[in-house]
Amino acid sequence: MTRGPKPALKARKTPVQSRSRVTVDAIFEATIQVLLREGMRALTTTRVAERAGVSVGTMYQYFPNKQALVYALNERYLDALAGRIEATCAEMRGAPLAEMAEALIDTYWTAKTERAEVTRALYRSVVELDNDALLQDFATRADAATTAMFASAPDMADRDAPTLNLTLAAVIYGTVRNAFERGLSDKDARRLRRNLADMCQAYLAVKAEHHTGAIAWSTS
Amino acid sequence: MTRGPKPALKARKTPVQSRSRVTVDAIFEATIQVLLREGMRALTTTRVAERAGVSVGTMYQYFPNKQALVYALNERYLDALAGRIEATCAEMRGAPLAEMAEALIDTYWTAKTERAEVTRALYRSVVELDNDALLQDFATRADAATTAMFASAPDMADRDAPTLNLTLAAVIYGTVRNAFERGLSDKDARRLRRNLADMCQAYLAVKAEHHTGAIAWSTS
Amino acid sequence: MTRGPKPALKARKTPVQSRSRVTVDAIFEATIQVLLREGMRALTTTRVAERAGVSVGTMYQYFPNKQALVYALNERYLDALAGRIEATCAEMRGAPLAEMAEALIDTYWTAKTERAEVTRALYRSVVELDNDALLQDFATRADAATTAMFASAPDMADRDAPTLNLTLAAVIYGTVRNAFERGLSDKDARRLRRNLADMCQAYLAVKAEHHTGAIAWSTS
Amino acid sequence: MTRGPKPALKARKTPVQSRSRVTVDAIFEATIQVLLREGMRALTTTRVAERAGVSVGTMYQYFPNKQALVYALNERYLDALAGRIEATCAEMRGAPLAEMAEALIDTYWTAKTERAEVTRALYRSVVELDNDALLQDFATRADAATTAMFASAPDMADRDAPTLNLTLAAVIYGTVRNAFERGLSDKDARRLRRNLADMCQAYLAVKAEHHTGAIAWSTS
DNA sequence: GATGAATGAGGGTTCATTCAT
DNA sequence: AATGAATGAACCCTCATTCAT
Numbered sequence: 001m002t003r004g005p006k007p008a009l010k011a012r013k014t015p016v017q018s019r020s021r022v023t024v025d026a027i028f029e030a031t032i033q034v035l036l037r038e039g040m041r042a043l044t045t046t047r048v049a050e051r052a053g054v055s056v057g058t059m060y061q062y063f064p065n066k067q068a069l070v071y072a073l074n075e076r077y078l079d080a081l082a083g084r085i086e087a088t089c090a091e092m093r094g095a096p097l098a099e100m101a102e103a104l105i106d107t108y109w110t111a112k113t114e115r116a117e118v119t120r121a122l123y124r125s126v127v128e129l130d131n132d133a134l135l136q137d138f139a140t141r142a143d144a145a146t147t148a149m150f151a152s153a154p155d156m157a158d159r160d161a162p163t164l165n166l167t168l169a170a171v172i173y174g175t176v177r178n179a180f181e182r183g184l185s186d187k188d189a190r191r192l193r194r195n196l197a198d199m200c201q202a203y204l205a206v207k208a209e210h211h212t213g214a215i216a217w218s219t220s
Numbered sequence: 221m222t223r224g225p226k227p228a229l230k231a232r233k234t235p236v237q238s239r240s241r242v243t244v245d246a247i248f249e250a251t252i253q254v255l256l257r258e259g260m261r262a263l264t265t266t267r268v269a270e271r272a273g274v275s276v277g278t279m280y281q282y283f284p285n286k287q288a289l290v291y292a293l294n295e296r297y298l299d300a301l302a303g304r305i306e307a308t309c310a311e312m313r314g315a316p317l318a319e320m321a322e323a324l325i326d327t328y329w330t331a332k333t334e335r336a337e338v339t340r341a342l343y344r345s346v347v348e349l350d351n352d353a354l355l356q357d358f359a360t361r362a363d364a365a366t367t368a369m370f371a372s373a374p375d376m377a378d379r380d381a382p383t384l385n386l387t388l389a390a391v392i393y394g395t396v397r398n399a400f401e402r403g404l405s406d407k408d409a410r411r412l413r414r415n416l417a418d419m420c421q422a423y424l425a426v427k428a429e430h431h432t433g434a435i436a437w438s439t440s
Numbered sequence: 441m442t443r444g445p446k447p448a449l450k451a452r453k454t455p456v457q458s459r460s461r462v463t464v465d466a467i468f469e470a471t472i473q474v475l476l477r478e479g480m481r482a483l484t485t486t487r488v489a490e491r492a493g494v495s496v497g498t499m500y501q502y503f504p505n506k507q508a509l510v511y512a513l514n515e516r517y518l519d520a521l522a523g524r525i526e527a528t529c530a531e532m533r534g535a536p537l538a539e540m541a542e543a544l545i546d547t548y549w550t551a552k553t554e555r556a557e558v559t560r561a562l563y564r565s566v567v568e569l570d571n572d573a574l575l576q577d578f579a580t581r582a583d584a585a586t587t588a589m590f591a592s593a594p595d596m597a598d599r600d601a602p603t604l605n606l607t608l609a610a611v612i613y614g615t616v617r618n619a620f621e622r623g624l625s626d627k628d629a630r631r632l633r634r635n636l637a638d639m640c641q642a643y644l645a646v647k648a649e650h651h652t653g654a655i656a657w658s659t660s
Numbered sequence: 661m662t663r664g665p666k667p668a669l670k671a672r673k674t675p676v677q678s679r680s681r682v683t684v685d686a687i688f689e690a691t692i693q694v695l696l697r698e699g700m701r702a703l704t705t706t707r708v709a710e711r712a713g714v715s716v717g718t719m720y721q722y723f724p725n726k727q728a729l730v731y732a733l734n735e736r737y738l739d740a741l742a743g744r745i746e747a748t749c750a751e752m753r754g755a756p757l758a759e760m761a762e763a764l765i766d767t768y769w770t771a772k773t774e775r776a777e778v779t780r781a782l783y784r785s786v787v788e789l790d791n792d793a794l795l796q797d798f799a800t801r802a803d804a805a806t807t808a809m810f811a812s813a814p815d816m817a818d819r820d821a822p823t824l825n826l827t828l829a830a831v832i833y834g835t836v837r838n839a840f841e842r843g844l845s846d847k848d849a850r851r852l853r854r855n856l857a858d859m860c861q862a863y864l865a866v867k868a869e870h871h872t873g874a875i876a877w878s879t880s
Numbered sequence: 881g882a883t884g885a886a887t888g889a890g891g892g893t894t895c896a897t898t899c900a901t
Numbered sequence: 902a903a904t905g906a907a908t909g910a911a912c913c914c915t916c917a918t919t920c921a922t
């Protein structure tokens with residue numbers, strides 16, 4: 001299921017030594033800074049190396065080409081994001097669906113917002129062709145985690161886990177991104193987040209009635 | 221409210237004559253094709269002109285520079301999209317909120333899906349600088365239309381129109397985009413679309429109960 | 441001796457009809473204007489045609505290419521200049537050398553100064569390769585006139601006419617151009633002009649002594 | 661007093677290392693060659709780089725743009741020329757005016773003639789925008805040197821130094837340029853040079869008489 | 881291992897010139 | 902004759918990538 005990156009995009013060496021790690025981190029941070037301050041168009045290898053305080057040559061020791069750098073940056077970010085989602089999912093195992101949804105919203109929203117500039121920088125960097133694969137991999141991994149989580153909910157009844165997951169995931173991730181792109185005020189952001197949670201809750205409650213034989217709300 | 225494009229991005233001549241229109245259309249179409257087949261990176265003026273069957277020089281007769289071309293393409297698309305949303309909003313004036321939401325989902329989903337490649341091509345192109353302004357303009361226009369529509373609903377009660385609008389707009393547009401990016405199968409797409417509508421309906425129903433004094437579901 | 445222009449630089453048609461003459465004049469004037477206001481770099485056929493109020497196509501009816509236009513402009517200017525020099529020479533025939541020199545300075549200085557911008561514009565346009573030939577032709581023609589004039593002076597004695605001519609011509613033309621390029625104030629300009637005349641006079645006087653058997657000034 | 665170049669025209673790196681110096685020299689030399697053989701019109705970055713035996717990229721490492729290259733070339737030449745004039749002025753300090761004039765002619769004439777092609781190439785290149793400033797700077801510097809020199813002459817009497825300087829400088833520089841452009845034979849060149857010196861001498865002698873109370877030549 | 885000067889393909893853009901209308 | 906849209910060669914410049922030091 002995991003497609004894995006094209007060979008050309010793989011990082012050259014896994015930074016095991018601490019010096020390497022520091023260098024790579026500096027490069028990543030520099031990339032974000034440049035992306036942020038000057039945009040995708042100005043993201044040149046020279047500029048990144050300069051800001052990272054290393055030479056271009058050194059950069060090429062860690063990344064076979066520019067695309068690989070951007071790729072790795074996104075990979076790293078998405079890996080961390082997936083990890084956080086998995087953590088949340090593990091934590092919420094066995095909780096009611098509504099709480100799961102709320103926790104997922106919390107996690108995702110926080111992740112996207114806490115370093116908004118980084119998020120924005122990365123959105124900008126995704127022009128690169130093959131990041132599609134990256135996104136698919138992330139989706140697959142996140143979906144696996146959330147699907148498993150939902151399946152463990154006591155109020156799952158006989159719902160179709162994949163479909164429920166698809167619905168909640170699409171709504172939550174999609175809404176958060178849209179919110180992000182709107183550049184909302186803090187107040188609006190809080191409201192929207194609350195309403196999104198309410199919406200998921202309402203949806204789950206209605207479905208619950210269906211599945212528990214209760215009278216559907218629409219007929220009440 | 222509308223910021224308007226930077227002068228540098230304005231198209232050079234408005235294609236009034238039929239020949240001009242044909243040419244401009246060919247250029248737009250070619251841009252989409254290139255974007256689609258080769259990605260943003262390969263979107264060069266030469267390539268576009270070639271595929272459009274005109275010379276670079278001709279292209280520059282209509283667009284002062286490459287950015288302006290991409291800008292105009294997005295402008296055109298977003299203008300049409302906003303128009304469709306406005307039409308839907310006009311049509312649904314006075315209908316119940318749930319129906320409005322459903323109609324909005326229909327319109328937006330259809331617009332994004334009926335020429336999926338175009339949508340995909342444009343998503344790829346929006347990364348370019350200053351298209352932000354374009355998106356903001358679109359959002360402003362669309363929000364105006366939907367807010368007005370919602371305000372006309374008989375079951376609006378004492379809801380806060382801007383907040384309701386923000387919620388539904390963010391959820392609907394966000395979810396549709398997320399769905400789109402997942403490249404769902406037809407079946408999954410249909411399911412998600414249905415569930416998104418249900419979700420909105422459920423949310424509106426619950427809120428309705430609140431506003432009509434009914435006992436909230438969560439306490440039942 | 442006259443090399444004549446390369447065929448490619450010849451104007452296409454001699455403007456005999458009055459309409460043609462008006463058009464050509466407009467084009468010339470437009471060329472000067474553009475040269476003046478925007479410099480050589482901005483001297484494009486489109487721009488010239490536009491300012492002249494004709495279409496590029498029409499321009500190409502009168503000049504086979506851009507170089508020919510610039511060539512013709514310079515040719516016209518130099519022709520007029522040579523004409524004025526010839527007129528002065530004719531007028532001064534038989535006068536003393538010193539008066540001849542003064543008259544030549546007057547004529548040349550006035551010609552260069554009375555429409556200084558035009559002079560400047562033309563200096564700018566001379567980048568064009570083959571204008572060398574043009575300049576040579578002018579020099580030949582002017583030298584012929586001045587040499588003849590000098591030869592007619594009563595105080596020529598046994599001087600070498602070509603050498604005297606070379607000396608005076610080089611000094612006068614050279615100094616005037618240098619003065620022009622310095623962008624002198626009116627006062628400085630007047631002073632320099634006066635001193636240039638004095639210098640020529642002094643030179644001629646000394647030579648006269650030599651040639652008349654008088655004791656050379658330097659030994660007195 | 662010195663205006664200094666626009667920032668855009670400054671050279672990118674000062675060639676301190678020997679390799680850099682060689683490269684820059686090669687580029688300068690190539691520029692002159694192209695200018696000479698093909699004229700200003702054909703002075704393209706590619707052509708220069710090619711003839712210099714380096715890549716365009718390398719050229720741009722040393723000069724931020726084409727104009728800067730031409731600018732630097734002229735700057736270098738004019739700097740050397742000014743230096744030579746200053747040296748002559750220093751050397752002639754305290755000498756009689758006539759000898760000063762002769763020395764100035766020698767220096768200037770030699771400088772313009774010894775590498776005639778270079779001179780010619782540069783005359784062709786000066787048309788470019790903003791080299792005006794360069795010329796002004798040169799003039800200012802040279803005038804400062806010559807004015808100071810003239811002021812130190814024993815036979816300055818109560819002459820106006822600036823005016824004397826303006827006169828001699830304009831006549832000498834102007835005449836030399838004109839001579840140069842005429843492409844004189846060696847014999848004619850020698851003659852003209854001699855006569856120019858004589859002319860200056862005659863002018864200074866006459867003035868001297870005025871200032872020393874002697875009877876003016878014209879009345880003798 | 882690290883450096884950064886050198887490379888040169890390729891990008892965006894201009895503009896002299898043509899030719900169908 | 903006049904027009905001006907179309908052409909495309911050629912220009913200036915950038916920047917990912919290499920490799921001698």
